[in-house]
Amino acid sequence: MIQFYSTDQYQQKCERLFEVYKNKIHELIPSAQIEHIGSSAIPHAISKGDLDIYIAVEITELEKYVTILKTLDFQEKQGTFRSHELCMLQSNIEEDVAIQLVAQGSMYECFLTFRDLLRKNPEYVAQYNQLKKQCQHLEMDEYRLKKSEFIEKILHRQLQV
Known part of the structure; x- marks a missing residue:
């Protein structure tokens, strides 16, 4: 069973952890755009309590930075989509x-777009929380x-606006 936590149970911890990682990543990749994404970056979103970090780099440098991020004790996340434009890593x-x-x-x-849409729309957050509760x-x-x-549904709605 998947366990979800309320914001008061996990968000402060994730915010502190994000700052630690942001500083470490910035030292290794000064030109990168580093953002806190995922539920822990969205007010009032329930979560499994995990931290997701978005790092945007030049496409020609992506593979080099995969190797560099491994020096922070990350590995490529198995069983997830991988392309020349996206690599997911886990600690x-x-x-x-x-x-x-x-x-x-x-x-x-779209990781940023989705985060920003939910930050602006409490109804989307409520729907997202309800979905998670139904999936426990x-x-x-x-x-x-x-x-x-x-x-995808939320992002598609945004495209129609």
Whole structure:
């Protein structure tokens, strides 16, 4: 069963952890855009308590930075989508820290778009929280599929506006 936490149970911890990682990443990749994304970056969003970090770099440098981020004890996340514009990494130290390394100007800037849409729209946050509560009994793959469908629906609505 997936366990979700209310914002008062996890967000401050994630915000502090993000600042630590942001500083470490900035030292290694000064030109990168580093953003806090995911539920822990969205007020009032329930979460599994994990931290997601968005790092945007030049497409020609992405593979080099995958290698560099591994020096912070990250590894490529197995079983996730991988392309020349996106690499997801997970920490070997902090159980619930992930990086989405993306090419600047790519379609994967949608991570930021989704975060910003939810920050501006409390109704979307309420819908997202409700979806998560309904998925607590599901296996992780099923949960991720339902979450992806929700995200795509919200992003699609934005395109129609």
